[in-house]
Amino acid sequence: MGEEKEKVITDLKSTISELQNRLVAHSSEIDMLRQEVSRLKTEKFTLLKDKELLTKENKFLKDQITKLEAEKKVLDEQIQRPKVSPENLMLSFKDAMVRMEAGLKSEKMRVDYTLKTFDVELKANINLDKENKLFIQMPFLSELVPPENLSVLKFSISAVPKSRVPLITVPNVIGRMKDSAMEIIETAGLKASVTEKPSSSPKGMVIGQDPEAYSEVPAETEIVLTIAKPETVKVPNIIGMEKNIAIKVLESSQLSAGKTEERISDAAPGIIISQNPQPDTTAEVGSKVDIVISTKGIEVPNLIGKTEEKAKELIKKNNLLVGSVSYSPSLFHGRVLSQTPSAGVKVLPETSVNFKVGKEVSIEDLTKLFASFPEAKKFGIDPQLIFYVIKTFEINTRKNLDEFLKLSDKTIQEKLKLKAADMAIAIKEILKRLKG
Amino acid sequence: MTNAEKVIEDVLIDPLEKILFHVGRGIVTAQMELDKNSLATQILIDNDKDLSKFGVQAPWYHFAETNLELKMALSMHEIVEKKAGKSINKYRIYGAPMNANYSNSFNYDVAGVSIIKAKIVSIPPKTEVKGT
Numbered sequence: 001m002g003e004e005k006e007k008v009i010t011d012l013k014s015t016i017s018e019l020q021n022r023l024v025a026h027s028s029e030i031d032m033l034r035q036e037v038s039r040l041k042t043e044k045f046t047l048l049k050d051k052e053l054l055t056k057e058n059k060f061l062k063d064q065i066t067k068l069e070a071e072k073k074v075l076d077e078q079i080q081r082p083k084v085s086p087e088n089l090m091l092s093f094k095d096a097m098v099r100m101e102a103g104l105k106s107e108k109m110r111v112d113y114t115l116k117t118f119d120v121e122l123k124a125n126i127n128l129d130k131e132n133k134l135f136i137q138m139p140f141l142s143e144l145v146p147p148e149n150l151s152v153l154k155f156s157i158s159a160v161p162k163s164r165v166p167l168i169t170v171p172n173v174i175g176r177m178k179d180s181a182m183e184i185i186e187t188a189g190l191k192a193s194v195t196e197k198p199s200s201s202p203k204g205m206v207i208g209q210d211p212e213a214y215s216e217v218p219a220e221t222e223i224v225l226t227i228a229k230p231e232t233v234k235v236p237n238i239i240g241m242e243k244n245i246a247i248k249v250l251e252s253s254q255l256s257a258g259k260t261e262e263r264i265s266d267a268a269p270g271i272i273i274s275q276n277p278q279p280d281t282t283a284e285v286g287s288k289v290d291i292v293i294s295t296k297g298i299e300v301p302n303l304i305g306k307t308e309e310k311a312k313e314l315i316k317k318n319n320l321l322v323g324s325v326s327y328s329p330s331l332f333h334g335r336v337l338s339q340t341p342s343a344g345v346k347v348l349p350e351t352s353v354n355f356k357v358g359k360e361v362s363i364e365d366l367t368k369l370f371a372s373f374p375e376a377k378k379f380g381i382d383p384q385l386i387f388y389v390i391k392t393f394e395i396n397t398r399k400n401l402d403e404f405l406k407l408s409d410k411t412i413q414e415k416l417k418l419k420a421a422d423m424a425i426a427i428k429e430i431l432k433r434l435k436g
Numbered sequence: 437m438t439n440a441e442k443v444i445e446d447v448l449i450d451p452l453e454k455i456l457f458h459v460g461r462g463i464v465t466a467q468m469e470l471d472k473n474s475l476a477t478q479i480l481i482d483n484d485k486d487l488s489k490f491g492v493q494a495p496w497y498h499f500a501e502t503n504l505e506l507k508m509a510l511s512m513h514e515i516v517e518k519k520a521g522k523s524i525n526k527y528r529i530y531g532a533p534m535n536a537n538y539s540n541s542f543n544y545d546v547a548g549v550s551i552i553k554a555k556i557v558s559i560p561p562k563t564e565v566k567g568t
Contacts (some may be wrong), residue, residue: 100457104461116556120553
């Protein structure tokens with residue numbers, strides 16, 4: 001029993017000792033933790049202080065940013081403001097003054113006004129550019145600028161009386177022709193301009209001038225010359241009238257008949273079929289109106305085959321004129337070979353009719369023909385043979401020629417005792433060419 | 437640019453020369469009215485036998501001197517002028533008239549305006565005679 005009690009006591013003692021040990025360990029740990037807490041508390045305090053400082057700094061910086069942004073805006077606007085040189089600024093004011101003077105002179109008045117002085121007090125920025133040249137900037141209309149930021153430019157402009165202009169006496173040019181009048185005006189140191197007015201005076205004559213002659217005017221003043229231009233009338237319609245009536249109508253309109261031409265037409269003969277100028281146009285008084293009169297025309301007679309004398313007689317008989325008569329070597333000598341205009345064509349009376357008459361074929365004519373016809377030489381055809389053929393077959397009319405050409409080559413060969421039938425072909429060809 | 441500012445630019449501003457032209461024209465118009473009034477008076481006198489008998493004449497007035505003081509917000513605007521097919525950039529002075537209402541509505545500082553003072557005088561008739 002005692003032993004058991006002792007064992008329990010021993011166990012308890014060891015437990016107590018162990019617990020005491022653990023207590024000591026925990027106590028030291030608590031101490032450490034207390035120390036840590038104290039350190040952390042100190043650290044927290046420092047951090048709070050830092051935070052406070054940083055918040056303050058942040059606010060300051062934000063304020064700075066706002067301020068700088070506002071400044072940047074002002075500077076941006078300042079950069080965008082148009083830069084003007086003092087010269088251009090003055091020119092702008094000069095333009096404005098000129099316009100103001102124009103306003104003062106906008107009405108012709110009993111009293112004249114003039115701008116005597118012009119004082120400007122301009123609020124603007126004055127700056128120097130990279131080349132050290134002065135330039136001026138003005139704020140935009142909607143820009144908010146503290147007035148103390150702007151410089152004040154003050155200047156005054158005064159009117160200087162103009163020197164008295166020497167005056168020129170306007171020359172008298174009434175009665176002169178336009179070009180000479182303008183030359184006189186320009187030589188005098190004035191300017192001339194022209195207006196036209198219908199008048200019975202000769203065309204181009206000066207009939208008025210403004211300002212009047214002998215007026216005193218400054219140099220380069222414009223002198224308006226009134227130049228006579230012919231009076232105009234309406235051209236009457238005379239188409240369809242007879243010539244003598246038309247002339248009376250034209251005269252009643254202060255016009256006269258100009259060139260008269262006849263033209264073949266289906267309209268009744270002697271009637272006006274066309275006029276120039278056209279009806280209802282305007283023409284100068286006294287000008288001429290050309291007219292075209294209708295005529296039936298003459299049929300040109302057929303002269304071909306006729307003798308020259310007969311042809312001339314026929315032409316004259318038909319109220320036509322004998323034109324040029326030409327001659328050409330031909331089998332049908334003494335007869336008309338061709339004519340212009342051709343037979344049957346309608347022409348105006350007294351139109352010339354030209355015609356060609358055949359003349360006797362000579363050795364020379366045949367020699368010339370043979371030169372352009374090598375077959376003649378080839379078959380030994382000479383001019384004599386051709387003359388012989390013409391005589392034998394009496395080829396002096398178209399009818400006889402046609403009959404000869406209708407003959408077969410063989411018949412011709414036999415009749416003329418030719419060596420070959422081909423020779424007959426060549427002879428036919430030569431004779432065809434001798435028709436003229 | 438706010439709407440209000442746009443309105444100022446569009447409605448109120450005009451080229452300076454246009455403003456001055458109309459100021460000048462205003463004086464001339466006023467003179468014309470003065471003359472019309474004198475003319476009407478003269479006609480009345482002429483129509484009244486008694487007055488004309490005593491040689492009464494209508495008085496004729498003119499502005500011997502006119503002093504103008506224009507307070508305006510002057511600004512420069514770049515304009516493009518086309519001359520003979522070429523574009524020329526030119527600056528033109530524009531003016532916006534200042535008034536109390538404008539100053540209040542748009543918070544524009546009156547100290548920032550420019551001032552144009554002009555003196556206009558009447559001139560004696562020309563001694564040169566134009567025409568005959």
